[in-house]
Structures are given as structure tokens and as C-alpha cells.
Amino acid sequence: MNRPDSPLDRLAALRDSKRWDVLIIGGGASGLGAAVDAAARGYRTLLVEARDFASGTSSCSTKLIHGGVRYLRQGDFALVSHALHERSHLLANAPHLVHPLAFVIPAWRGIDWVVYGAGLKFYDLLAGHHSLDASVSLNRQEVIAALPGLRRKHLCGGIRYWDGQFDDARLAITLMRTAIDLGATCLNYLPVTRLLKSGGRIVGAVLRDAESEEQFEIQARAVINATGVHADRVRQMDEPTAPPLLTPSQGIHLVVDADFLPGQQALMIPKTEDGRVMFAIPWQGKVLLGTTDTPRPELHQLDDPLPLDREIDFLLHTAAGVLVQPPTRTDIRSAFAGLRPLIHPENNSDHRSTSALSRDHAIMVSTSGLITIAGGKWTTYRRMGEQVVDCAIQVAGLPAELSMTRTLKLHGCPTKPENDNPLGTDASLLIELPGHDRVLHPAFPYSEAQVRFAIRHEAARTTEDILARRTRAFFLDAKAAESSIQRVGEILAQELTLSPERLQAITSQAQQSARRFQGIPPDNR
Numbered sequence: 001m002n003r004p005d006s007p008l009d010r011l012a013a014l015r016d017s018k019r020w021d022v023l024i025i026g027g028g029a030s031g032l033g034a035a036v037d038a039a040a041r042g043y044r045t046l047l048v049e050a051r052d053f054a055s056g057t058s059s060c061s062t063k064l065i066h067g068g069v070r071y072l073r074q075g076d077f078a079l080v081s082h083a084l085h086e087r088s089h090l091l092a093n094a095p096h097l098v099h100p101l102a103f104v105i106p107a108w109r110g111i112d113w114v115v116y117g118a119g120l121k122f123y124d125l126l127a128g129h130h131s132l133d134a135s136v137s138l139n140r141q142e143v144i145a146a147l148p149g150l151r152r153k154h155l156c157g158g159i160r161y162w163d164g165q166f167d168d169a170r171l172a173i174t175l176m177r178t179a180i181d182l183g184a185t186c187l188n189y190l191p192v193t194r195l196l197k198s199g200g201r202i203v204g205a206v207l208r209d210a211e212s213e214e215q216f217e218i219q220a221r222a223v224i225n226a227t228g229v230h231a232d233r234v235r236q237m238d239e240p241t242a243p244p245l246l247t248p249s250q251g252i253h254l255v256v257d258a259d260f261l262p263g264q265q266a267l268m269i270p271k272t273e274d275g276r277v278m279f280a281i282p283w284q285g286k287v288l289l290g291t292t293d294t295p296r297p298e299l300h301q302l303d304d305p306l307p308l309d310r311e312i313d314f315l316l317h318t319a320a321g322v323l324v325q326p327p328t329r330t331d332i333r334s335a336f337a338g339l340r341p342l343i344h345p346e347n348n349s350d351h352r353s354t355s356a357l358s359r360d361h362a363i364m365v366s367t368s369g370l371i372t373i374a375g376g377k378w379t380t381y382r383r384m385g386e387q388v389v390d391c392a393i394q395v396a397g398l399p400a401e402l403s404m405t406r407t408l409k410l411h412g413c414p415t416k417p418e419n420d421n422p423l424g425t426d427a428s429l430l431i432e433l434p435g436h437d438r439v440l441h442p443a444f445p446y447s448e449a450q451v452r453f454a455i456r457h458e459a460a461r462t463t464e465d466i467l468a469r470r471t472r473a474f475f476l477d478a479k480a481a482e483s484s485i486q487r488v489g490e491i492l493a494q495e496l497t498l499s500p501e502r503l504q505a506i507t508s509q510a511q512q513s514a515r516r517f518q519g520i521p522p523d524n525r
């Protein structure tokens with residue numbers, strides 16, 4: 001089996017073994033959740049990711065493990081209830097990665113105070129014994145104490161409720177490590193380029209190593225397409241005339257300094273001018289503002305979408321309406337966009353609005369047996385993984401085994417609850433690595449040892465992998481992170497014995513990426 005702690009021989013498992021029970025295409029929340037579930041049931045599991053783990057939508061979320069208060073308005077009670085149950089499982093299985101966070105909904109009109117209070121009581125009810133704490137009504141003074149940065153004119157009170165917060169890319173890396181602990185092989189930079197068929201049935205796939213161009217043909221009894229917004233492309237490898245299933249919708253976030261929203265509680269604006277929800281959330285020493293819901297049916301380039309000017313303006317304008325000292329464009333430390341793989345209802349050709357489309361997931365099986373899972377939320381990744389593996393057992397006739405993930409502790413889960421380092425028990429290993437006493441950059445809490453750890457144990461292959469997803473430097477302050485590119489490159493070159501050409505290529509890719517997080521289109525500084 002491939003271990004990420006052998007980065008120089010990362011493809012050994014593909015050479016050793018050509019036959020797998022389950023092949024999962026895509027290393028985001030959906031694919032990694034399926035890999036953990038399949039490996040925990042004892043199936044020979046291979047997951048391949050075209051780029052880096054969580055390099056798509058799964059690192060660009062609002063970073064909430066939540067039922068989704070706004071889905072109550074849509075009447076999606078089942079989705080909310082399932083998500084609230086999953087929130088509780090995650091808090092128990094990954095306490096180092098998920099923690100409760102208080103949200104305050106301010107009310108500037110008495111009627112809103114009553115309506116939000118009733119809605120949040122219903123939220124509590126759906127959570128049942130999985131509730132983190134009961135929502136409470138706050139008077140004007142209590143709201144101001146919780147959110148000192150809030151505009152006070154006409155403020156009458158508010159409601160406080162609780163949800164979960166996490167680091168999305170860190171959870172993805174943890175799931176990859178958990179799947180490997182359970183015997184799976186998980187490989188990044190290995191796109192599926194073709195599906196293999198025999199007698200009209202899918203029997204495997206062709207994979208291409210993006211670093212060496214080496215090709216591999218592998219056989220699998222079940223093939224799961226978990227490629228998010230790319231799912232239609234993989235479906236069309238199976239059936240070239242398959243009609244598209246997805247309507248991509250873009251959501252962006254802006255990251256600003258914590259001074260714009262002092263305190264430890266999040267602000268939730270339940271109705272923006274376009275009828276959406278907007279959050280301002282303390283996250284890793286900064287504040288995250290988001291999000292938008294912009295239909296992007298025209299997107300041909302599904303990798304690394306850029307925030308649109310009008311989306312940035314919209315978030316700043318909404319923040320200006322509620323904050324005493326609102327941020328402006330020059331205050332933005334980082335900006336990023338993600339694409340929701342929403343399933344559009346049959347016969348829906350109206351791509352103008354996506355905010356009303358369900359956030360629930362769907363599982364489809366083609367006539368040749370390709371299993372596609374799409375839609376859903378980070379919060380429900382475990383349940384989605386369980387259901388898609390149940391489906392694979394049926395489709396491929398695998399020996400039936402029950403899902404184990406509901407109570408499965410994730411990699412690094414600490415034995416002592418006070419250990420809330422996101423690396424969990426792995427944090428103690430950093431001390432043994434060179435650079436544990438050298439910070440990568442004074443703006444961030446990362447040591448050089450963490451960079452080495454990411455390369456040796458977390459399958460990081462490029463500077464961007466380290467600055468965007470093993471650490472969150474690009475997401476927190478893209479300009480500061482840009483000045484760490486050279487040092488990270490030097491460490492990568494040492495650890496992976498990189499050629500000068502390869503080092504040059506990953507350095508210039510990281511520079512492009514730093515610009516993207518500063519909202520600058522490629523090659524246009």
C-alpha cells in the first residue's frame with residue numbers, strides 16, 4: 001500500500017497492484033469521505049485526484065459544519081436534520097478539527113427579532129439531543145457586547161445560536177490520512193483520463209501521473225465518480241452524449257483583519273439585498289466575509305475560478321451596511337472563489353438563479369455501472385460516503401459489509417480533549433523535524449518543520465499545496481504568503497530532490513496562485 005511517508009516512491013502501489021475493489025475519482029470532500037468509508041469496510045480502495053487533495057471546491061467553503069439555517073426557509077428540513085446529526089458525529093470524531101462557534105443574528109426591527117427567534121427554536125428542535133446549546137434571545141446591550149463592531153443605529157436586539165466551524169482543507173488531509181491508516185491508497189496529481197469498459201460495463205480506468213506522464217491501467221470492481229463540478233466530464237467519458245447534470249454556482253469569500261469584527265462570535269445577516277445569507281466569521285485570527293451565489297453555467301474553465309468584481313463589491317457593500325468600520329478593497333488580505341456542484345432539477349433550463357436549488361446530494365448509476373455522487377455539503381460528507389459505498393456494493397456485487405464511520409475517530413484524534421491543535425496527535429512529531437524552531441513567516445503560526453511534515457507525511461508535492469492547503473497561508477494573507485514561496489521551494493527541493501526545471505515550474509505556479517488569491521488574474525500584474 002502507498003504510504004504518504006514515502007514521497008519519493010509515491011506510485012509504488014500502482015505498480016504492485018492492478019486490481020481494486022473500489023476506485024474513487026476525485027479527492028475532495030465527497031471522494032475522501034467515500035474512501036474512508038470503503039477502506040473502513042475492508043475493501044481494497046484506490047482514490048485518485050487530478051491535482052491536489054481539496055484543490056477544488058473543498059478548500060473554498062465557508063468552513064462551517066452546520067445544518068444550514070437558511071435551508072429552513074427553503075423547507076429543506078430533512079437536509080438540515082441530517083446535517084445537524086452529522087455535525088454531532090464530527091465533533092465527536094474530530095474534536096481537533098471542528099469546534100462550536102456562537103453566531104449572532106442582529107435585529108434592527110422588532111418583527112425580525114421574533115421571526116428569527118422562532119426560526120432558531122425550530123433549528124434547535126431539528127437538532128434534538130445533537131443541539132450544541134439552545135438559541136437565546138439577546139437584548140440590544142448583549143448584542144453590542146457580543147459584536148462590538150456592529151452598527152448600532154435602530155438595533156433592537158438579536159438571537160444567538162451555535163454551529164460548528166472547521167478548517168476545510170485540513171479536514172480533507174485528515175480524511176486522506178485516515179483512509180491510508182485503514183489500508184487505502186490515495187494519490188494526488190493522478191487524473192483519470194479514460195474509463196475502461198468490457199462487455200458494456202465499466203471495469204477500470206486509465207490514470208496519468210501529472211509529474212512523469214507515466215500511464216497506468218487499473219481494474220476496479222466499482223468506479224465512483226466524485227469529481228464535484230467536473231462530474232459531467234467524467235460521466236461523458238462513460239457516455240459521450242450524457243446530458244449535463246450540474247449547474248455550477250460560484251461563491252466567493254473575502255478575508256480581512258480581525259479588527260473589522262472584534263470578538264469571538266460570528267455575525268449572521270439573514271437577508272442581504274439579494275435575499276441571501278451573509279456571514280462575517282472569525283477564522284484563524286482573521287475575519288471571513290461570504291458568500292455569494294452566482295450562476296456560472298458558461299464556465300468552461302472549472303479549475304481556480306476568480307472572484308468577480310461585482311461579487312467583491314456586493315460583499316463590501318453588505319458589510320458596509322452593518323459594520324461600524326467596514327473594510328474597503330485595500331483591506332482585503334485574500335479572496336477566493338469556489339464552485340458549488342448543484343444538481344439542477346430535470347428540465348430546468350433557467351440558469352439565472354441557483355440560490356433556490358437544493359444543496360442535497362444525489363447518487364446516480366449509469367447503464368455501464370459508473371456511480372456518480374454530486375451535490376451535498378462538507379457537513380454531510382460522511383453520510384454521502386456511506387451511501388455511495390452502499391450503492392457500490394449493490395452495483396459491483398461486493399461482499400456486503402456495514403459502514404463503520406459513524407463512530408470512527410479520524411487521524412490524529414487526540415485522547416485529551418484539551419489538545420485542539422489541528423494536527424492533533426501529529427503535532428508532537430514536528431519537534432523531531434529540522435526547522436521546528438523557525439517560523440516560516442512572522443504573519444503565520446507555521447514552522448518550517450510543518451512544511452517538511454507536509455511533504456513527508458501529507459503528500460504535498462508543490463509550493464501551492466503547502467501554502468494553500470497544508471497551511472492556509474494563501475487564504476489568510478496572500479501577499480505575506482507570497483514572500484514565503486522561495487523558502488518553501490528550497491525545502492521542497494531538498495526533500496524531493498527536485499530538478500531546477502521542476503522547482504522553477506512549481507515556483508511560478510505558486511506565484512500565479514498568490515496573485516489569484518489577491519484577486520489579480522493570471523499574468524496581469
Ligand SMILES: Cc1cc2nc3c(=O)[nH]c(=O)nc-3n(C[C@H](O)[C@H](O)[C@H](O)COP(=O)(O)OP(=O)(O)OC[C@H]3O[C@@H](n4cnc5c(N)ncnc54)[C@H](O)[C@@H]3O)c2cc1C
Nearest residue numbers: 026028029030050056057058062064192228251338378379
Ligand atoms: C462558496 C461555498 C461555500 C460553502 N460552504 C460550505 C460550508 O460552510 N459548509 C458545508 O458543509 N459545505 C459548504 N459548501 C459545500 C462544500 O464545499 C462542497 O459541497 C464540497 O466541497 C464538494 O466537494 P466535492 O468533493 O464534491 O468537490 P470538489 O472539492 O470540487 O472535489 C472534486 C475533485 O475531483 C477532482 N477531479 C476532477 N476531475 C478529475 C479526474 N478526471 N481525475 C481525478 N480527479 C478529478 C478535482 O480536481 C477536485 O479536487 C460550500 C461550497 C461553496 C462553493
